[in-house]
Amino acid sequence: MEMKKLLFIYNPKSGTGKIKSRLSDVIDMCVKEGYEVTIRPTQAHLDAMDYVEKNGKHYDKIICSGGDGTLDEVVKGLLAGGYDIPVGYIPAGSTNDFAGSLGISSMTMKAAKTAVYGTPFACDIGKFNQNYFVYVAAFGLLTEVSYETDQKVKNVLGHMAYVGEAIRSFSPGSLKAYNMSIIAGDRMIKDDFIYGMVSNSASIGGMKMLPTNEIALDDGEFEVLLVKYPRNIEEINLMVSSLLAQDPDPEYIYYFKASHLEVHSEEKVAWTLDGENGGMHEDVEIVNINKAFRICIPQKK
Template sequence: MNKKSSRQYHLILNPAAGRGVARKMAPQVTQLVREAFPECQFFYTEKPGDARDYAHQVSMNEDVVIVAGGDGTIHEVVNGLIGGNATLGIIPIGSGNDFVRILNIPPNPSRAVEIIKSNRHLKMDVGKANHVFFHNGLGIGFDAFVVVESQKVKFLRGFLMYLFSIFKTLRHYHNMRVTIERDGVREERDIFMITVGNGKSLGGGFFLTPRAKINDHLLDVCIFRALSLREVLNHIPKALKGNHLHLPQVEYFQTSRIIISSDNGLPMHADGELLPMDIQRIQVDLIPEALDVIHNIPAEEL
């Protein structure tokens, strides 16, 4: 869909995105946006929550909110926009850009601005985990601890940062026991990790839910059952390309709701943002067509 109207534009830029790379790119990005949208309002975040709060303030208008940052900043903005009328545009300059790959937006500010100007819109689905929305994916178990480790890494970005964090996490991680409820069935099992995907990839390029689509009104769920260290090392390369679905240790299905619980707490992240580690029960729902987003997806892939 292509919308034409005289809408107000807002740029939310996170200078801390990409381990400070965004701060260096800020002059270029603001200049490109100012030239493309002369009346644009500019907002620079200073602390966590700022992007969400500003997005919420303008969400009721039929404006375009452009976020310049990575998956974490996009996550905040999405949580501010849900329930409103604004459209999301993205200039990817963060360390994790899994979501923009789905939208076919390159990590090139000039090209990203051109895509925003092209004004192709899509009503996309969004996931909801208890009271938190996620645009790309939710991870439970191993990959939540990978996020913890990745936040300690100062010398790498993107895929290499996540890969380094995986091997650090493997030194101390143990499988966990959870209860899973879906479609009226409740069962306990030992798992290595669970991924609930609205998008195809997480962790800088791991295609854990390769069949997911952001507009199919379904969540894709990938469960890795309890794994030995040797199995983990054997299967990580397969998950990079989405070639793990045939493995006997993997269960893959689609649903609009799943409930996961554990008396010991559920280590979780939403779009790479850690949730409190003491949550014992999470209900994950699919909210169809919850967000209007500007994209560059080829027509044959929609």
């Protein structure tokens, strides 16, 4: 009987590198389940994506360990290669938004059990012009929080690094207005914004941003959050309070669901995709690809 083949791909620099101390235990679990395991530590940015795209056809399952960026690369590799292979995810980053949204544990061996024995769940992703994102596309305030926070600082401070950067973003004089026109279905919005997020996750940068009871990761729709440009400090405080309370105030914040968006801005705007630099764009088309890949989640008891 031919053994099932499994690719275990991990980022040795992600988070505190905690996966390395449990690597033997995780691989042993995979072998006991009947897998022939190939181990691949990532060598550089986009290495996971390139390797999966070129070699994914040889495997029955892929397990990745790292931050959300590592998972992001694996999924992009699967899409580029046209593979329908279940993915297991062992989160090892300083902030693991997507794993938390799926109920995947932050504890290495518990997450490993889910990756090996869990139930494949068909999950949505987003197409952003010709690129892809797994859980969030964003612009404006807070978007520099992830990819401009030094990796070593993230490792030491974890969530606090993200929160600290976010608070600093609200300092006087740092508020930039983005004049945008947004079409979402039959909805047309034209306004000045300081922040926008198209999300498939319950938290961003470790901070719960949206009412979790309204979020489904396989419904073919994104959660869209657009924060208007505030006229004074009082409005800033009201905005922040409503976000922290997970009750967006329609006076200052647009919050709705959409499967397709067209965004036009008066100038090139910096976007982030899953916390990574997504480039500068005037025109953006964002499309939800329903149930685009399968990820292993905890079995229901």
